[in-house]
Amino acid sequence: MVQFSSFLNGITRNITTKNVKKRRINFGREATNALAKEARKNGLLLTSPGSVCANGSSNYVSAYSKGGNKGINQDSFIVWESFGGKEGVMFCGVFDGHGPWGHLVGKRVKKVMPAYLLHFWQEACAQYSVDSLKNSNFDQFGMWKKSFMKTCSTVDYDLELHPVIDSFFSGAAAVTIIREGDLLVLANVGDCRAVLGTTQDDGSLVAVQLTVDFKPNLPQESERIYKAGGSVCESEDEPGVSRIRASNDETSEGPGLALSRAFGDYFVKDFGLISEPDVIQTTITARDRFVILATDGVWDVVSNEKAVEIVSSASEKDESSRRLVDYASNQWKRQRPGFCTDDISAVCLFFHNSSSSQQKESD
Structure with missing residues (x-):
């Protein structure tokens, strides 16, 4: 009787904790939705x-997405200037869904991630005094990193609780950026990629990959997977493609996942897959021209250097993302004849927007 009573108490505590957490992660959703609605109207x-080009902003963003021939386009993106109503802060992200419900998972991540990030960032700000926020030693990156870590964990939990979207065999990768002044904070979950276009001393433009493509065969990723009881395998019909499987038996049947980090995909969440983002920072300089965020539909067939060349050579900035996506689409047909073309999306964020400065001068 004592054991059964303890068992019931444990269940009650678990249910109560989940309900409290669910209410907590929904905190501020209405306020954020109102801000997003106003931002869209403006x-x-x-x-x-x-494209997005706000008066007085040094940002100019071009974004484009094109579905492949696998079915519904599972890619999506978001660009939010004056993020959360805060002037001088921009949020951008691309999201790549996969699996039978991947289009819904990707859209869900895109929808809730800004709200949670804004909530946790405001929560972090509240822990500092006004004076400390103005202090030159204030850890601006540390606040955003902490906020991103909490956000990605909460997004994953949101998917697990969702009453309609089935994320067991479906998931999404994402790479997102916060720009605040000259600080660029990137949070990466999966194999979407961010590439910087910057100039060298001789004036030539070069590509710098900012993020890591998180694949299961990366040493630090495979080590975690094996420790969790999973395995990393290649099948005969997919040479060179490593997948997580929910077993140490390399001959095990069933689906595998070609990512080591993703939202959703609960069939391998207990076998080494994580939704923890790799959060990094970089400082924008006068040499840096733009950053490209794109799904693997671009990077599977286009090199970093070629992508930077295409974006930089666009006659108009608002054409840059479409030119890159269209080029990648053609490369799928040339390089992989007989294979389905992947969904392809790109966001091009230009740092030094000359048109905004000219606008200010004319005003």
């Missing part, structure tokens, strides 16, 4: 192909 929020 042309500061973009989730469909187009």
Whole structure:
């Protein structure tokens, strides 16, 4: 009787904890939705192909997405200038869904991630005094990193609780950016990629990969997977493609996942897959021209150097993302005839927007 009573108490505590957490992660959703609605009305929020260029902003963003021939386009993106109503802060991200429900998982991540990030960032700010926020030693990156870590964990939990979207065999990768002044903070979960276009001493433009493509065969990733009881295997019909499987038996049947980090995909969450982001920072200089965020539909067939060349050679900035996506689409047909073309999305964020400075001068 004592054991059964303890068992019931444990269940009660577990249910109560989950309910409290669920209420907590929904905190501030309505306020964020209101801010997003206002931003969209003012042309500061973009989730469909187009561009964002706010008056007085040094940012110019071009974004484009094109579905492959596998079915529904599972890619999506978001661009939010004056993120959360804070002037001088921009949030961008690309999201690549996969699996039978991947299009819904990717859209869900895109929808809730800004709200959670804004909530946790405001929560972190509240822990500092006004004076400390103005202090030159204030850890601006540390606050964003902490906020991103909490956000990605909460997004994954949100998917697990969702009453309609089935994320067991479906998931999403994402790479997102916060720009605040000259600080660029990147959070990467999966194999979407961020590449910087910057100039050298001789004036030539070069590509610098900022993020890591998290694949299961990376040494630090495979070590974690094996420690969790999973395995990393290649199948005969996919040479060179490593996948996580939910067993140490390399001959095990069933689906595998070609990512070592992703939202959702709960069939391998207990076998080494994590949704923890790799959060890094870089300082934008006068030499840095733009950063490209794109799904693997671009990077599987286009090199970093070629992508930077295409974006930089666009006659108009608003054409840059479409030119890159169209080029990648053609490369899929040339390089992989007979294979399905992947969904392809790109966001090009230009740092030094000359048109905004000219606008300010004309005003």
